[in-house]
Amino acid sequence: MSINKDTVLITGASTGIGAVYADRFAKRGHDLVLVARDMGRMEALAERLRGQTGVAIEIIGADLTLDTDLAKIEVRLAKGDIGILINNAGMSLNGSILENGPTELSRIIALNITAPTRLAAAAAKVFAAKGEGAVINIASVLALAPEMFDGVYSGTKAHLLNLSQAMAAQLSEKGVYTQAVLPGATRTEIWERSGKDVDAFPEGFVMAADDLVDAALVGFDRREPVTIPPLPDMGQFDAMQQARAAMGPNLSKSAVAERYREAVAA
Template sequence: MAFVDKYGPWALITGASAGIGAEFAHQLAVRGLNVALVARRGERLEALAEDIELKHDVRTLAIVADLTAADFLDTITAALDTRHVGLLVNNAGSGFTGAFLDHDLDAELNMLALNCRAPLILAHHFGRRMRDHRRGGIIMLASIAGIVPTPLFAHYSATKAWNRFLGEGLHEELARDGVDVVSLCPGLTRSEFFEHANVDPSGWPAPLRATIMTPKHVVKAGLKGLGKHSQVVPGLSYRMLMRASRLAPGSLPPWIVDRVMRFALPRTH
């Protein structure tokens, strides 16, 4: 089945105003899907929608929504009207580094709502419709931090493990219904996330900076794995790290990551 027949006519992408989300919008438009773009920054969304329509022969829809709001799904479904979403990209997420006990609890709960509650609601709502049509796909943005527990990034790491487990479980559960699900687990990726997480990689050693990927690389790997794998880890260096972590004693990977984080975040801890 052609990509657009399997996952079209519309893709819904959360966190679409920049970074990995914006790159998903472009690459899916190249494949012929119309794209519904969801984020809080309306001007960014409108500019991206205009750019995509100029470059690709597809339609776009900009939906301004706060995914931490209690009624965000009503906002999205009202904007979509009768448009059928055949591909859901649960990309929106946030995180911040530092000692867990020094963080504001309300900020942590807000991150939990954005990183876990929102993708749960969206996967349940649109997954049902995909199951009824016996076709479609869901991409869950996880992280290698959701594979290896990450000190000084502990809650974010836990939310991404949640996304990874939900995606991998649904991969098996929905396959019999014709719906493809993949957990995409990127490592360090060049985007606004560094700024939001208070991370400055400019002072890192060259070998560590060399592992930073582009959104284009991450998205390409995710789309390539959709319908084939339950989990995708982009980048050879990260795949090697994941293999090594499975061979090491259970306490070793977090210990290593703790040392890396303390080096990378000297001002934090």
């Protein structure tokens, strides 16, 4: 896969994890396409990175919860000059499922599920046709811990993990590399925007965005399908995967499991 200097499209690129990815890929010599709502921040970031690295940087203002703006980014990907897509844009909820209404729930689904799914599909079609390309989906460790917090945010991130693993299994032979990155709590503006105090977490709980991205890029260079920067022993995740795979032959059968027949008979 010759994606060493391919143009990188990053969503949610104005701040936080997305801005750090922009910095790191620019310093690797990649041209960038930055996508976010905040044009002012993206322009400032682009000006700094152009001055430091000399790479070409395109800026696209877009609210990915809007179908028209999302379609605009799909069209941009279809041009065929993008080699790496980073699906980073996302949001959390202020409060639980009991404290949010249809508007808030629809918005988080649009941004955290619909947008990255459609963009991953648009990119994958181009990459598979070329025989090379990479999709990085920023999920979350909460995809593995649905009991924590509200379940809606973690559910959207579980979707991204599921999508990434399916793409890795089905598209790797077509030259498409897919990486799911699962951050733990990371110091970004998502906390303030969702009404949470990031400083209320215990000491040693929150990772800096720079450290998160640098670790994720080590996983990217190693072509890991799943990268979990805070997890000391990846064997724990591998064991979970093996246990899940072991259930596979028993997940669909014509007969009801004996344990349910016994309960009915009783």
